[in-house]
Amino acid sequence: MKIQESAENYLESILMISERKGEVRSIDIVNELEFSKPSVSIAMKNLRENGYILVDKDGYITLTEKGMVIAEKMYERHKLFSRLFVSLGVDAKTAAKDACRVEHILSDETFAAIKKYITEQGII
Amino acid sequence: MKIQESAENYLESILMISERKGEVRSIDIVNELEFSKPSVSIAMKNLRENGYILVDKDGYITLTEKGMVIAEKMYERHKLFSRLFVSLGVDAKTAAKDACRVEHILSDETFAAIKKYITEQGII
DNA sequence: ATAACGCATTAGTCTTGACTAACCGATATA
């Protein structure tokens, strides 16, 4: 089963929230992403059933190894593109919004090439 | 009505085909994008009904002013990103595929910033 | 003249991923 763009996004959010506040429940994701409770509930059910997250009896969510791999990949891309766009003069909010879309669609090859370039050039 | 990503893609293809072979019918788009005939037929119906294209009695398609504006915007972005990715060392096919996705999702602001940078740096 | 082909369309289906309305169960509070 190929992971979908929306699933990648949820996993990334779980990682971001857990770094920020230490624990993650569905309601935190609702507030973070501004999706409805049912939307998040159904997404968490799918992630759980496919082995990307664990949910304890009190509703606290943790990433599995498999989920963490994806979350970290997306988070790295997100940070890189946000910073890149801002350093090119884009407004922080727009940069974040664009990064949030771009991060999911680029091939590994293209991402690696961009990363290499901006690292070598010392752009960010 | 906000134009959708898929509509932008069809308009861009119409422009590319018309530059390449002078005339465009639905079947040319089928061959170009490798979608099914019904998918293209329905898409053309929507573009026609929303004033982005004209279709004559023999099925030949032309862009309206409104359609051309979008087609050219996407085509410019496509060319810029393809060339950029290739110049960073990405395989041409992958570069084209990634450009084809990125071109639709970036804000005007971010695209302008990228364009400015790569022009100033003489990258492509 | 009839069969075959090429192009377009119609009808109906599927998946992704969002939504609202309504409800459940636990905890907190008047």
Added chain:
DNA sequence: TATATCGGTTAGTCAAGACTAATGCGTTAT
């Protein structure tokens, strides 16, 4: 104790955008 709130779930809906199967309809070839 009755009720309100909070977090979560179930059921059902919607839109975008693809698909297949089948049909219509000129044109070409037998």
